[in-house]
Amino acid sequence: MLLSRLARVSQEVAATSARSRKIALLAELFREAEPADVPVVIPYLAGRLPQGRIGVGWKVLSRPVAPAAEPSLTVREVDARLTELGGVSGPGSQAERARLVGELLGASTEDEQRFLFGLLTGEVRQGALEAVAVEGLAQATGAPPDAVRRAVMLAGSLQSVAEALLADGPGALERFRLTVGRPVLPMLAHSASSVAEAVGKLGACAVEEKLDGIRVQVHRDGGTVRVHTRTLDDITDRLPEVTAAALDLRGERFILDGEVISFDGEGRPRSFQETAGRVGSRTDVVTAAREVPVSPVFFDALSVDGRDLLDLPFAERHAELARLVPEPMRVRRTVVSGPREEDAAEEFLARTLERGHEGVVVKGLDAPYSAGRRGASWLKVKPVHTLDLVVLAAEWGHGRRTGKLSNLHLGARTADGGFAMLGKTFKGMTDAMLAWQTKRLRELAVDESGYVVTVRPELVVEIAYDGLQRSTRYPAGVTLRFARVLRYREDKRPEEADTVETLLAAHPEVRP
């Protein structure tokens, strides 16, 4: 199959708004693909590169290369070239990769170049990624969509399910069962604005502390332990403490879901930055583990002694967890019967925050483990802080925000009467707000020449954020975590905006 066919279909998919039509277009393409093309065509149309990281990003790709007049590249040839590219390393590798990218782009037509750019930067922007591709695959093979989706969650990969389905038909789906040693896409949580809301929605539920660390899925099969991240990366070698802890447990075969986090000498959680830095360290794990030791803390059991627990109610899965894992290695929790016991849930949240944690996750006791989904039965509740900040500049948006000023630069007042930038945000804006702020900010613009439009610091905006973290990038030495716009405060003058001083005072645990 030619790459140009994929590029054309991708454009068509991007141009239609109906999901059903997107699915039909993908299904048609998948049916056409030869068996050997399948492992490439499917991930490409799901906007993913089968090779994962290959060391090519925006910078290398934005060097212009004259396109070919006629399409000639096959998807298999492109895949082979990218595999080669990803294998290049050592001195001179950057130049070599750039040369190979140049060659590939030179052999591509303009449409193909556009498609490759999207694929390699991870921004295909066709309104269809994995989930829509799964539907397309189901339609192409006549398999039930739910069964295909489940197989993908259990396999942790669309590609392997696609290959099996297109080779052997719907019967192949039965081969995909929960298997110790093969990671499953983890269940994710929705947000709720309060404990009351969460408990009201879920009724009988467990309220568990939410640790600000790195999600892990731990598989043990006898003497073998594997540790995977949320995206199923294997990080076993970086976390010897987790392997040791898993081998210490009495069970021989299990899959557990939890979080790794680092605690200080007093048993208080270290900052997310410290834990994440530790987990990211690969070159000298021994030193990293000595300086920032991490602990696994579990909250769910997916498989124990060869029994698949995914479809059991959470209450039963947790009972299995409690049998296997001693209390200190489990997330703290309390169980409430429903809104009648809301006070107990509130009290638990307050205590959790006192212990230095992020918030709580409220989980319905009856719900199964919805692998790979943002299940409605897990609701996280975190305290929200707000600030009145001043817009210092804004950046032009992309995609559906093209032509709108989107990403705001946010500043707090400083003691000398100026403003210190604390970070940026593009979140929380409705289309109406985008239109309004574009007009308003252009009125305040002092420099519109670049992609950053600087403005007179006069517009006050109310910002919600999750907390403060240290920063080397911003002048106050701190930045906001997960900042989003709540509303504009045209009733406030910039002199009434919050100051850096009050911000720092509100977060004494963070020292710039």
Next chain:
DNA sequence: TTCCGACAGTGGGGTCGCAAT
């Protein structure tokens, strides 16, 4: 030789609009 900037890739994430149910 050592240092440092630029780039890529990873982890954490909230809210909106739209299609489908």
Next chain:
DNA sequence: ATTGCGACCCCACTATCGGAA
């Protein structure tokens, strides 16, 4: 009305390469 998905981009951090000191 609710749910699921994709789009919109942020932050810090580590690893790596390649050129400057």
